[in-house]
Amino acid sequence: MPAALEQGLTLAVCDPDNADALEAAAGLVGSKASVHLKVDTGMGRIGVDPAEALDLARHLVRSCPNLSLDGVFTHLPVSDEADPGWTREQVARFRGLVDGIQDVVGRRILAHSSNSGAVLGHPEAWLDMVRPGIMAYGFYPDAGTPRTVDLLPGLSFQTRVSFLKKVAAGTSIGYGRTWVAPEDTWIATIPAGYADGFNRLFSNRGRVLIDGRSYPIVGRVCMDQSMVNLGPETSVKVGDTVVLLGRSGEEEISAYEWAEKLGTITYEVTCQINGRVERVYDGY
Ligand SMILES: Cc1ncc(COP(=O)(O)O)c(C=O)c1O
Structure with a gap:
């Protein structure tokens, strides 16, 4: 953690223990660290449960003076599939959470959720920034993903x-x-x-x-x-x-x-x- 903080990287916070460890590391490094809160709205990998997201945001704001909560994000497991229904609902739930977290923080913070599937097929998920991965290599994530942008492979x-x-x-x-x-x-x-x-x-x-x-x-x-x-x-x-x-x-x-x-x-x-x-x- 200290190495990442010394490089000025923005780190993800997923739970109170993770927040406290980062708070301590930022204290040691002697700089205020920018963090983004990761909410698990359906990926089932890492992230705070949506029901606990506001409490974690409050913990960051009230008990972590060395951390600056500058963003909130989630990950979309089926945004690359042809059927958009599940992702649309997931994004709607996430957007509701973003509003709540911004109320806790008392200012507008960055929100992001789009992997390549969402960049290509879910404009409602673009929010403030996007995180395309496989698109950067010029590949579509899945055969079912809408080909709304022409991609050229960039790798040889x-x-x-x-x-x-x-x-x-x-x-x-x-x-x-x-x-x-x-x-x-x-x-x-x-x-x-x-x-x-x-x-x-x-x-x-x-x-x-x-x-x-x-x-x-x-x-x-x-x-x-x-x-x-x-x-x-x-x-x-x-x-x-x-x-x-x-x-x-x-x-x-x-x-x-x-x-x-x-x-x-x-x-x-x-x-x-x-x-x-x-x-x-x-x-x-
Ligand atoms: C959190 C997160 N964001 C964005 C991406 C990029 O996804 P993709 O390569 O499908 O654009 C990944 C890739 O696994 C990821 O784990």
């Missing part, structure tokens, strides 16, 4: 060909010898494996793009490397860019494709790329 995961060889028909590739060349063919090795976030489930199922063309992963994905079948003739060279996720020419491997193959959601895909993979921030 790339490597380069590190090694090339031509193998004879019958040559096996990789651990477990799970793939055997059906014909003489060129195999590229790429320095990306499951320790980078190129999931082992892509063994004999994944694909990559090189210079606008799609090629299959053959054999098992290794910890740090994987193999790609380029076919009997190729112009691919060592050093060529290999796209694991993203666009190459007219071709695209999307996070939706990864999510489907891996049995997960784009959220997990975007945070699956390991920390050791260099991040490059490129403007449009």
Whole structure:
């Protein structure tokens, strides 16, 4: 807590114990800390019960002089779904609470509730600020979310060909010898494996793009490397860019494709790329 406060971050308060710990930490740091009250109106994760929210706000105002209650927020678990009914009711309940908390504080404070699903489909939830996550990567949160804004994927995961060889028909590739060349063919090795976030489930199922063309992963994905079948003739060279996720020419491997193959959601895909993979921030 002290480190966060020294950086001037706004922290969430969820219950009286949490408030008291923050109050003490702010006292030690010697600065007044800005906090936002988290109310659990339906997510069932963290947050004060709505029935206790006003009491907690009173506790903050009366007993925590080192804290400044500057905001109130909640989280919406089904805002990305096609049926808007439940979220509309949830937001209406939250807005009522915001009014009550502002009366306790005696001034207007920031209210926020919108994740990507609500930014796209629930204007009534926009309030003073929004908290889009997956949208920032250019992905819709769910197939059912209204596509009210055109999103473009902003993420690409790339490597380069590190090694090339031509193998004879019958040559096996990789651990477990799970793939055997059906014909003489060129195999590229790429320095990306499951320790980078190129999931082992892509063994004999994944694909990559090189210079606008799609090629299959053959054999098992290794910890740090994987193999790609380029076919009997190729112009691919060592050093060529290999796209694991993203666009190459007219071709695209999307996070939706990864999510489907891996049995997960784009959220997990975007945070699956390991920390050791260099991040490059490129403007449009
Ligand atoms: C509290 C909170 N706000 C906002 C978000 C962003 O959600 P999304 O990525 O669906 O926009 C999250 C993500 O889990 C969250 O936990």
